[in-house]
Amino acid sequence: MDAWLIASLLVIFIWGLWGVMLKYAGLYMEWYYVYAGSALGAFIIYAIFIILLTLTGKLSVSLQVKPLTIAAAGGLMGALGGIFMVLALKMGQASIVVPLTALYPLVTVLASYAILGEPMTARKIAGLILAIIAVILLSTSE
Numbered sequence: 001m002d003a004w005l006i007a008s009l010l011v012i013f014i015w016g017l018w019g020v021m022l023k024y025a026g027l028y029m030e031w032y033y034v035y036a037g038s039a040l041g042a043f044i045i046y047a048i049f050i051i052l053l054t055l056t057g058k059l060s061v062s063l064q065v066k067p068l069t070i071a072a073a074g075g076l077m078g079a080l081g082g083i084f085m086v087l088a089l090k091m092g093q094a095s096i097v098v099p100l101t102a103l104y105p106l107v108t109v110l111a112s113y114a115i116l117g118e119p120m121t122a123r124k125i126a127g128l129i130l131a132i133i134a135v136i137l138l139s140t141s142e
Helices: 003-026 031-055 065-091 094-101 104-116 122-139
Strands: none
Touching: 003 031, 003 065, 003 094, 031 065, 065 094, 094 122, 104 122
16 A cells, blocks of 8 residues: 555544544533644644654755745644634534535645646546535535
8 A cells, every 4th residue: 555545544534533532622621722732732743743853854954935934824724724623613513514624625626726737627626526515415414
């Protein structure tokens, strides 16, 4: 199995549990405590990662400001999205909120087309349409 596929499957599993854990924590405390706890957990992973990169000498390479700024903006988007995810989970059902928010690849595909010049194929369009249908089916009552 390719390494990228293993990593992708781990993302699905980990992020799937992430939504449930945030919702479960939100049953017992206010959303801002849930977010603070989530941020603390993320900070621990970030700190370990940076320490490991520093110890292995991988952070000694000179950095370019523009890509680093774009990466930092991406981190800001992730953190801001995390705030709204916790809020949505606090107010809604995890089984609805998580599939609905999983439509973010729609934005990624469109932005990749517009900004990165990646091709927009019929297969990608069909996949997006099917993803929207899947979210509707998962998010509506029977």
